[in-house]
Amino acid sequence: MTPTELAENPAVRRWFTSANLHELDEEGKTHRLALLADFCAQTGRQPEELVSGLLRTTKDGDTAISAKRRTLMNATIDEFVEKSGFTGKDAVVNGNIIRSFLVHNGIFIQGRAWRAGLNQS
């Protein structure tokens, strides 16, 4: 899926609307779409599958987040960032761009925060 095709995906549209990403300049928007496209390619999943894969249905029929799969997703994102060659603050920022997509689609998930005073890899 190209970044342009990705932009039409309902989950991606939801992300852009909820996070007000339309206010970003073209470079910012393109970067986010390209990053998510790469992540989808690496994981072999469509955007909506990234979200639905983290959800489960309880015995009462309610929607819940799978804690185990969310932990796995956090590790997958960190791995993706590392493989993509991002380091320092870029690694934190780009990992959290993927998390932003998940967050705005209803997944409560946190990644690292960048600490300027700490030499982070």
Place this chain on the structure above:
Amino acid sequence: MDIKQVMGNRRSIRYFEPDKPVEREKIQYMLEAMNRSSRAVNADFVKTIVVFRDELDPEVLEQLKTPTTTAEIDMAPVHMFCYLDLTYTEGAQGRLKELVQLGALNASHGWSEAYVDEVVWATVLKPIASDPGILAYIGAIDAGVAINQGMLAAVDAGLGVCLHAFNTEVAKTALGVPDHWLPLHLLLVGYPAEDPLTGGQRPRRPLSTQCFVGNASTPWEEIPEVTEQLKKDGLIQEGIDAEKRRAEVRQLAQRFGLPE
């Protein structure tokens, strides 16, 4: 700071200055404020483990992070793990007797050494101690009172605080927590990286929706002059300007590389 201002200024702070250390003196102020809180049977309900994040074994710190706590743990320089000590009824008779002897509990209200020695265990303490649900319920109330007092002390000291859930299993092992301590809250402490007033007070419902007079169906009617005075004193403050707040949050997200 005036207590009304302190209570009015308290917010749940979620963005901390990660590299600005918190003075141990200020932490002790918080702990002593908790220690001075109101408490049944004069028990020490809360056990608090203060962890200075950067003094913690990095491996343990990583283990404490979960997909719902990572960013906050990264940002807050001090983590106070709060537990309820489920043995709080032990020694209660001795402490009550001491209060009788000191005149804190008096015959005017029915208290006597004879009551404490001969009756209080069977009629009050034993029923509490023998029911895990009641034991936790009563203890959690008094623990909450203490924790809140510590939070207000933090605000008075210019710090930000936020109560948080935590990975109780990892913390139990890493911090050597005994079995009879029930996990309550992780109190994150640090200097706010965000506006300490977070752009305004959170919305609250009017007193009339939650406070009643005489019975459960007669709402409390606010006295307008009192409300105005509390506004002047800083207890009641302006609400959040959502647009300004969004702009601040975006700046904070960019600074810390967090999701926008």
